[in-house]
Amino acid sequence: xxxxxxxxxxxxxxxxxxxxxxxxxxxxxxxxxxxxxxxxxxxxxxxxxxxxxxxxxxxxxxxxxxxxxxxxxxxxxxxxxxxxxxxxxxxxxxxxxxxxxxxxxxxxxxxxxxxxxxxxxxxxxxxxxxxxxxxxxxxxxxxxxxxxxxxxxxxxxxxxxxxxxxxxxxxxxxxxxxxxxxx
Amino acid sequence: xxxxxxxxxxxxxxxxxxxxxxxxxxxxxxxxxxxxxxxxxxxxxxxxxxxxxxxxxxxxxxxxxxxxxxxxxxxxxxxxxxxxxxxxxxxxxxxxxxxxxxxxxxxxxxxxxxxxxxxxxxxxxxxxxxxxxxxxxxxxxxxxxxxxxxxxxxxxxxxxxxxxxxxxxxxxxxxxxxxxxxxxxxxxxxxxxxxxxxxxxxxxxxxxxxxxxxxxxxxxxxxxxxxxxxxxxxxxxxxxxxxxxxxxxxxxxxxxxxxxxxxxxxxxxxxxxxxxxxxxxxxxxxxxxxxxxxxxxxxxxxxxxxxxxxxxxxxxxxxxxxxxxxxxxxxxxxxxxxxxxxxxxxxxxxxxxxxxxxxxxxxxxxxxxxxxxxxxxxxxxxxxxxxxxxxxxxxxxxxxxxxxxxxxxxxxxxxxxxxxxxxxxxxxxxxxxxxxxxxxxxxxxxxxxxxx
Numbered sequence: 001x002x003x004x005x006x007x008x009x010x011x012x013x014x015x016x017x018x019x020x021x022x023x024x025x026x027x028x029x030x031x032x033x034x035x036x037x038x039x040x041x042x043x044x045x046x047x048x049x050x051x052x053x054x055x056x057x058x059x060x061x062x063x064x065x066x067x068x069x070x071x072x073x074x075x076x077x078x079x080x081x082x083x084x085x086x087x088x089x090x091x092x093x094x095x096x097x098x099x100x101x102x103x104x105x106x107x108x109x110x111x112x113x114x115x116x117x118x119x120x121x122x123x124x125x126x127x128x129x130x131x132x133x134x135x136x137x138x139x140x141x142x143x144x145x146x147x148x149x150x151x152x153x154x155x156x157x158x159x160x161x162x163x164x165x166x167x168x169x170x171x172x173x174x175x176x177x178x179x180x181x182x183x
Numbered sequence: 184x185x186x187x188x189x190x191x192x193x194x195x196x197x198x199x200x201x202x203x204x205x206x207x208x209x210x211x212x213x214x215x216x217x218x219x220x221x222x223x224x225x226x227x228x229x230x231x232x233x234x235x236x237x238x239x240x241x242x243x244x245x246x247x248x249x250x251x252x253x254x255x256x257x258x259x260x261x262x263x264x265x266x267x268x269x270x271x272x273x274x275x276x277x278x279x280x281x282x283x284x285x286x287x288x289x290x291x292x293x294x295x296x297x298x299x300x301x302x303x304x305x306x307x308x309x310x311x312x313x314x315x316x317x318x319x320x321x322x323x324x325x326x327x328x329x330x331x332x333x334x335x336x337x338x339x340x341x342x343x344x345x346x347x348x349x350x351x352x353x354x355x356x357x358x359x360x361x362x363x364x365x366x367x368x369x370x371x372x373x374x375x376x377x378x379x380x381x382x383x384x385x386x387x388x389x390x391x392x393x394x395x396x397x398x399x400x401x402x403x404x405x406x407x408x409x410x411x412x413x414x415x416x417x418x419x420x421x422x423x424x425x426x427x428x429x430x431x432x433x434x435x436x437x438x439x440x441x442x443x444x445x446x447x448x449x450x451x452x453x454x455x456x457x458x459x460x461x462x463x464x465x466x467x468x469x470x471x472x473x474x475x476x477x478x479x480x481x482x483x484x485x486x487x488x489x490x491x492x493x494x495x496x497x498x499x500x501x502x503x504x505x506x507x508x509x510x511x512x513x514x515x516x517x518x519x520x521x522x523x524x525x526x527x528x529x530x531x532x533x534x535x536x537x538x539x540x541x542x543x544x545x546x547x548x549x550x551x552x553x554x555x556x557x558x559x560x561x562x563x564x565x566x567x568x569x570x571x572x573x574x575x576x577x578x579x580x581x582x583x584x585x586x587x588x589x590x591x592x593x594x595x596x597x598x599x600x601x602x603x604x605x606x607x608x609x610x611x612x613x614x615x616x617x618x619x620x621x622x623x624x625x626x627x628x629x630x631x632x633x634x635x
Contacts, residue, residue, distance in 0.1 A: 028339050029389045033320070033328030040329075041321050044459055047400050047410060047467045076276055086276040088474075097483040102594050104479065112468050119470035122408035126277045126306055129406045173477060177414065177488035 046122055050112040052163030059158035060139025062146040068136050069143050072125045081105070081147045091147035097172070107148025111173055113165040117141045138162070193512065193561050200540035202533040203561035205512075207543035210559060217559070218511040220501045222266075222289070269299055270368045279307020279406070282349070285374045287367035287518065288502045293545070293553040294344070295374035297429055302436045303349050303372060305407035305471075309456055313440040316404065318386075318424070322462035325391030332440050335426065338381040343423065343446060344552045346520045348373035348492050350449035350476050350597040356584065357593050361604075361615040366502035370603070373520070375553035378444045380425035383418050383460075396462040400469075401443050404458040411452050412466035413445065417490070421446050424457065447522030447551035448490045449598075451476055478595035486595070492522030494581050495600040496529050496556070496573035507611035510564035515542070516557045521575035525549065528574045529556040535568035535604070535618070536583070542571070562607065568616065569605045585621060 036044075048054040069081075076087025083089025093103035102108075106116060121137045123129050132140065142157040150165055151157070197205040209215060239245075260267065267289045273281025283302040285295055295301075302308075313332040321327035352372035355362035362369040392415070399418050403409040413422070423444040425433060433439045438455030445452050451471055466472065466488075478486040496519035501507060515533075519526045525548050530539040545555035556571065573581040582590075584601035591598075606616040 029385050030337050031389055032334040032337060033326065033330050033386070033389055034334075036319055036321060036327040036329050041319070041327055044319050045321065045461060046408070047402070047461055047463075049463075049465065050468050086274055097479060097485075098481065102479055104474065106474075109479075109485075110474050112473065115468055115470055115473055118467075119474075122410070123306065123406075123470070126280065126406075129306065129408065172483065173473075173485050173487040174480075175488055176486045177490055180491075 046118075048114050048118040048121075050114050050163065052114060052159055055114065055117065055159035055162060056134045057159065058134040058138055059156050060135050060137065060142055061156045062139075062142045062151065062153055064136075065139035065141070065143025065146070068132070068140050072128075072132070073140065076126070081144060090144055097169075105148060106144055107150060107168060109169050109172070111167055111170045113141070113145060113150070113167055114163055116144055117162060120144075190511070190561060197559070198561075200532060200534070201538035202567050203563055204515075204531060204533045204538075204540045205559040205561055207541070207558060210543060210557065215512065215559075218507065218509070218513045218562075220505050220507055220513060222505050267299070269302065270364075270371075271302075277306060279304050282351075282372055284368045285371035286365070287371045287373075287497065288365045288499050288505070289367065290499070291516070291555075293375050293518070293555050294429065295376055295553075297376070297431065297434050297437070300374040300376060300428070300434070300437055301347075301349065301372045303351070303450060304405065304436070305409060307406055308436045309405045310435060311404060311440060311456060316440055316458070318441060318457060319459045320386060320390045320462070321459075322400075323393040323396035323464065324387075324462050325393065326389075328386075328390050330386065332426075335381060335424065335441070338385060340379050340426070341382055341423065342377055342379040342427075343421075343444075344375065344377045344549050345444070345446040346373055346375040346492075346551065346553050347444070347450050347453050348495075348520070348522075350451055350489070350492075352450075353495075353599040353601075353603075354596055356599040356601055356603075357588075357596060359593075361617050363503070363615065365504050366497060366499055366603075366605075370497050372450070373553075375520070376428050377430070378423055378425040378442075379427035379430075380423045380441075380444070383422035383424055383443070384420075386424065387415075387419060387462075390462075392462060395464045398463050398466050400459075400461040400463060400467045401452075401454040401457060402459040402461075403438075403454045404456040409451075409454060409471065410467060410469045411454055412463075412469065412472055413443075413452055414490075415462070417445055417448065418460075445490075447492055447524075449476070449492055449522075452490060476597055478591065478597050480595065481592035489598055490522075492520070493598065493600045494521035494523070494526065494573045494575040494579050495519065496526075496571040496581055497603055498531070498569055498571045498605055501569065501607065501613045502605050503613055503615045505613045507562055507607060507613070509611070510562050513560050513562055514557055515560045515569060515571075516555065517571050519544075519554045519556055519571070519573040520552065521573065521577075521579070522551055523579065524551065524576040526554040526573055527576045527578075529554070530572045530574075531556070531558045531560075532570045532572075533560055533567050536570050536602075539572065562611075564609060564611075566609055567607045569607065570602050572602050584617060588621075 078084045081091030093105040093108035269283035271283035285301040318330045349372035355369045425444045441457045443454045498517035529542045542556035542558040587601040
């Protein structure tokens, strides 16, 4: 067995990896990671960004979305997305965000339309998450945006059109973390 | 009363603030008897027990007259402690969507036993086979890598004791009338453990961070498939990929087999059942960093990325639903914590905030960990209002509720850290009250459940 000088070994690992010595005390890695293939990453990576990055192929219409909503969503989110004791109100805000009873719906509060698609695809319906096809998720997203008067009744959404929808409250957020960095 | 003289002496010699708050050095004095504080349930149980145990011989109790139980492979609490449990509140349609509160009012010390650590799940607790669980790190990295749990167990580990608090903890405080729950059952979405695992920086160095990586999206392997965006500087600073909690593998409800622990940052970012870390140049704007876990201000704008838990404290005893049976000397004790560093002091008041005195802090006082404080108090049998106020090492002082509401309004829902008042009435019964100048009409707004 070769006796290794751990400090020397660490130093050569750091040099090989091009890492500064600032984190030398925590870089003692046995380097056990296994390379992930592009196919594996594509299958695992479901994150969807406001600019549309990550949105899959496919499309869905408001009319199809309404049918799916009646079957899969209405039990918790109520008629027309008005919410119940079991699930968030998603549409139909009457009271504004500065009122005594602010209603935080997709239309009144959510800053990005892509978030609707992302959360429906990854988390909904709660009783059978992951069970909707991408087309169905586009359709449900379209219906929810329609309930919030953000698309027309005949709208069909896909990866090109969804990120183009400007949400009314996009500028309604203050980045508290960034403010800390500035101050 | 024979001990009148003693009580008066205690007051004259040791009083440090109004209405009987005494110098913490009194704890060092020998022969001082502190009164017992009982919860209403145990107070009611006592007479019954006395009536049925007529044969009980305290000089040789029955458990000394027969062999005890054999060994157990995994210990459980005494059957007499069966009230010390988490309090779950959950969505009727989706029972795994809800919270369970740590019974802070029934506990002492600072470490939360694993079975009592608070829970917040968005869609239940997955039962993950560690042999089939992998962590993927990808995105703006030099090498996209998978790590199996077997791999991770071979990495050098570190331990740290820190609290985790849900951003929605104490949210009943925003309501117009005070919560009637026990202290832990509306403030116990906070717990404190020793977490052991791999510094995330080690794995990030292994994959190699590209220059434009600014955020990491962390994703859980639960049915909600939770994802949250975290600034890369936090990941490189002190983020831990935790595998152990208080010496044993993390419990399923706290993220088994792998949890991201971000000391001092709100609970939802401490992603449980961690399966994927994606390095990006911007946040993903997930549902739980836009629609939820953002705080609506009176202006109509909402604070977003409010990662830090600000300093907070809570008197755990005496607290709501407890009973002080008679006037006398009591210990006021509680917990303080801050997501910005160490607690530097905790002041206690027994006269509703008119006068304050500094409580004893239990050593060691740790960075971003529960800190136990204690204060001797001579209760004179008259109504009193107890408060505690934490200050952390940055100089931040825990606000009164009126200040917090003035700054944030009542619709922020998250990050409630105001001072909590416990009123002791002349019968010794303790309840939660707001300051007199605050509105105390019955609330028409029900607690925002946080259900999804």
